[in-house]
Amino acid sequence: SENQHYNNILRIERHLKPYFREQGILNIQSISPKAVSRYIAQKQEEGYKNTSINRTLETLRKVLNDAISWGYLQENPFSKIKKLRESEDSFDYLSKDEVRLFLDNCGPRFYPVACCAVYTGMRAGEIAGLTKDRVNLEKLVITVEKSEEGPTKGRKVRYIPIHSEFASVLYQTMDEH
Numbered sequence: 001s002e003n004q005h006y007n008n009i010l011r012i013e014r015h016l017k018p019y020f021r022e023q024g025i026l027n028i029q030s031i032s033p034k035a036v037s038r039y040i041a042q043k044q045e046e047g048y049k050n051t052s053i054n055r056t057l058e059t060l061r062k063v064l065n066d067a068i069s070w071g072y073l074q075e076n077p078f079s080k081i082k083k084l085r086e087s088e089d090s091f092d093y094l095s096k097d098e099v100r101l102f103l104d105n106c107g108p109r110f111y112p113v114a115c116c117a118v119y120t121g122m123r124a125g126e127i128a129g130l131t132k133d134r135v136n137l138e139k140l141v142i143t144v145e146k147s148e149e150g151p152t153k154g155r156k157v158r159y160i161p162i163h164s165e166f167a168s169v170l171y172q173t174m175d176e177h
Helices: 002-022 033-045 050-069 096-104 111-120 124-128 164-176
Strands: 141-145 157-161
Touching: 002 033, 002 050, 033 050, 096 111, 111 124, 111 164
Parallel strands: none
Antiparallel strands: 141 157
């Protein structure tokens, strides 16, 4: 997806390039299993979670696999590197203050979408496919039905309660349209 592509570019520009340049590794042919192991150790020492490190390493793994298929590399140094163990509770939630800061900094066009994501936990595909007939403001519930692509991940129908903060946004948004 476009968002995943953007995240991969950020990981390369903010983490991978600076680290490998600092180590004197200026091309992909010079990346060794030892260099990757040192990268992991440094990121852990800096306090990064295994989940974050794994995402960045997965990006690098993909880049190196592409380099192999394009003939720039013979072997991926990751063949000897194991994925780091991720704890079950590694999901990082926003605090109330962070949510408020996020919503306060949304533009007026994106604000309803951001509120929907924050207050319902709906997936991007579910939000994009949301229509007025799926929103019941009397019962304060949103009905999400599984489409061909299956954004509800396995269930045919999901009922999502509407938080009071989000309900006021919905009232405004639906009055405007």
